[in-house]
Amino acid sequence: MGISVTSINELVFLGVFLFAVGEMISSPRIQEYIMWIAPKEKAGLYMGTNFLSMFIGATLSGIYTGIMGSFEEAGTPEYIMYTLAVHTVIGIIAIYILTKTMGRFTELQE
Numbered sequence: 001m002g003i004s005v006t007s008i009n010e011l012v013f014l015g016v017f018l019f020a021v022g023e024m025i026s027s028p029r030i031q032e033y034i035m036w037i038a039p040k041e042k043a044g045l046y047m048g049t050n051f052l053s054m055f056i057g058a059t060l061s062g063i064y065t066g067i068m069g070s071f072e073e074a075g076t077p078e079y080i081m082y083t084l085a086v087h088t089v090i091g092i093i094a095i096y097i098l099t100k101t102m103g104r105f106t107e108l109q110e
Contacts, residue, residue: 060087 031050038046064080071079 031047034046034050035043064083067083068077068080071077
């Protein structure tokens with residue numbers, strides 16, 4: 001995506017279109033899935049955790065807007081894609097470390 005800003009602008013529109021379609025397909029289904037896998041007594045906890053991720057995403061979008069402004073002032077707005085790529089890699093590493101230290105995600109048997 002970062003390279004397409006400077007070379008093939010149509011890829012940006014294709015990426016936004018594909019992201020929008022994916023969001024429309026997955027967004028309503030994720031809450032249904034969470035309610036399906038959650039134990040009845042912990043459904044609120046599972047839904048709250050889902051909305052916590054939305055809160056974190058909304059907070060980071062404000063931070064990224066500020067970073068984007070800095071890149072625009074410097075004349076290199078395409079660098080925001082590299083920032084987002086680093087953020088994604090950090091997230092993948094964090095999940096990997098979490099699963100290695102805490103073990104697999106399994107339902108607690110009571």
